[in-house]
Amino acid sequence: MNLNYLTQAIANCEAILHQQEFQAETWQQSCRDLGNLLQGLGRFDQAIVWHSLALESKPSLVEAYTHIGQLYVRESQWESAINCLKQALKYQPNSVQLYSTLAQIYNQLEEPEAEMECWYQATQINPNLVNAGGYHKLAKAFYHRNKLDEAINCYQRAIEQSEASETRQSNFEPHYELAEIWLEQRKINQAVSCYQQILDQDPNQSRAHHKLGTIYLRQQQFEEAITEFRQTIQIEPEFPGGYRDLVKTLIQFQKWDEAIATCHAIINLVEEYPWVYVQLGNALREKGRISDAIASFQKACVLKGWQECRRKDYSFTQDNFSYRISLWQSCLQSLANQADIQALEIGSHQGMSTCWLLDRILTHSSAKLTCIDSSFDRYFENNLDKTQARSKVTLMKGEIQQLLATLIPNTYDVVNLQDRCKLTTQIEQDAAYIWQLLKVEGIAIFNDYGWINPTNPSQNPKLGIDRFLESIKNQWEIVSHAPQIYQLIIQKKYE
Template sequence: MYSNLTPEMSAFSLCQEAESYLKAEKLDEAYLACEKALEILPFYPLACKSMGNILQVMGKLDEAINWYAQAIIQQPNWAEAYTNIGSLYAKQKNWQPAIACYEKAIELQPNLAGTYRNLSRICQQLGDLSLAKKYWLKAQKIESEKTALEKVNQGNILSDEGKTEDAISYYREAIELNPSLSEAYSKLAEVLVSQGKLKDAIDCYQSLIELLPKNWLIPHKLGKIFRETGKLNDAVETFELAIELNPKFPWSQKHLADILYEQGKLNRALTCYQKLMKSHPNIWDTYCKIGEIFIKQGEINQAVFVYRRGLKVNPNLARFHYKLGEALSKQQKWCAAIKAYHQAIELKADNYLFHFKLANALQNIGKLDEAIISYETAIEINSKSCWLYASLGQVYIQQKNWSYAVECFRQAIQIKPDYDKAYQKIAYIFEQLGDYEAAEKCRNKQELPY
């Protein structure tokens, strides 16, 4: 039957056969199968252990102990074999050798709940109730941890199947069984976040920080939730903890800097962004934010310098060219600004704001026909902006093209009926045309002439 197998495979199969016979209480057949395995591989550890199991059931305890001991000689770190010997010594009320075997088994494999229970029973026999209780509680803890892990695994399966509420229930049950099981909190937090239950997710992550105080990723995730829920001071504190634990992770630094920027704490934000730019020079948004801070602080030259550095990192980002154009416009370097706006448009032609700003710059250097084209392009992209029509109307006023100008301001008023400035502009136009009555009605009564 086993002629085509290697000796190891044949012996293993015979041991399995022996254990099956033993389970069926066919002791003779079990014994014979085990003997055959030992004939193929003398002192094969699994066969030695199986022989010990068989002899134990037969009541031949000393012989069983010898076979378990032989298994340990072949495989010294076999905790289960030590536990089996300990149990046989305990049956013989040979307490000290039993205790020694159980302790060795636990040393090799600390999560053997049954071994702790056996030790507890021996301590009860010896009258040491305090130690018996300690071992019993340890066994319960191990079993609850095992059950808790099973709950987490079941929760994972349910989560993968999209049964999130059921998964949440299993994760919570796991936490009840083992309040120190970090994996349960982590999985529960992830599902809660996916469900938008952020308050409960915050509680989970805060528990995780207590359980795993050196894990930087937990405060990073918690900080993101605090930011999303508008708890910016809490977010700042949490991101600072994440950075303290892992100073090399750039995104905690980026979140912290962004929040400080949103809070108007520009100097602190600038310090964070500059550190980030130094350590991670390829994060392009950092350059944008630093430039914006410099502009807010009136440091236009610094902003231009930073935007140009950013363009070296990502020359194909339209936003950089646009930001550079804005800074150059503040310096009234119109030709350079126009060049920057054109480059932004080449990269992203469907942004009406780029065309609008280009038109403004062209208007400032008197290139009114080109400005009109850019304003009209901006309006094609965004026809709902009253400001675009008003800006175009202003160029027509400069050209004294009164009818086109009036039509632009009419369009602006149609979009925004209370747009007072547009009425004032139309009034001005009719004054230039000598129609003072129409101008007065438009200025004072907001009545448009038709």
């Protein structure tokens, strides 16, 4: 019974504060009633507060709303407590205590967004309210909610707090995460500064060296990139990313001999990664060591699970496909060894994807493959013979779109578009032809999705593909999107 009276007494005090004309006698009587109720409940500390307020003819609104809010908190009347504390904030907007109390209430209500905002406002008033770990936690929360300005501010505070502590060398995560935000915003100098701050404190941070190296590589500062990647490997000899990017940089810088030596070092000292053999093959080819390059590309394919590449002795002097094998295997496995499967390939190059399709998917005797290209490489012809499945293949040579126009609609279960021409308009037109040729439930594979030619903006396959897909919205669904290998695979759902 007393608790019901208490709830009503709290509400009465709050109502008086909202009246346009404040009545001191009514306020004082309500405070006395509330104090007596609290005293009767044995809550003497709170009773003293309200008996004191009863002596005031006109109380501080901040103090009154704060105390009422605290009573509501004690009674778990969260929304009423929030309203009172927000009223108090109108009169005292720089109160750390009010924001902290609100944050704790939102924590009870499991409203992390509101809790986070209150803690942030409290730290803006008193930067020393939380330690580096607290700022780091706030920063991550803001980042995941895409509130980047607040996230950056909290990361910077976390870094400042961390650098002022004795344990600073064990907590570089705020530096790394802030650097990633700067990179997302294309603020390269700020990102570099973050990594440099790390290395100023600990020169043996291999991750920071590697990150700097990738930035320099992107900026085509090859010598600086090579230096950073070498530092990465020296500090952490088994870090594959350092080796991979070092080799990539050496090849872009056309340091073929050093690239070859580095690839062999990786193979002997670390592991036989497929990408090592691809890069080794690229360097060997540029040195004119064609047979060694072919052997290296074969090894990359074997490591990706395509053993037939070596067993049938396919000859490829370039590898534009092995890194897609795992994705294709998972997306096309349901078609493997199925009767009457029809596949279409636009742009066959040296036939790496062609041979894989014949070896792994189009294995039924009734399966068929049509290859269209403006011209067929001599390596393509030789490799096709080695598949022992040439009878399944129809070759069409000439102007690609003219040839596509001669094919029968709704015929193909899978279409692989890798046209040599990368012009946006051409690819958009290719996509339109493909759509007509594809069966319902058929799969379309778009290569070079996301690749652009920085020196020729008109070569942007993704733009052309997206334009077409927008025109047939809701008629398809994504099977896989792998930006790292410039691949989009979709399935046709409706005509």
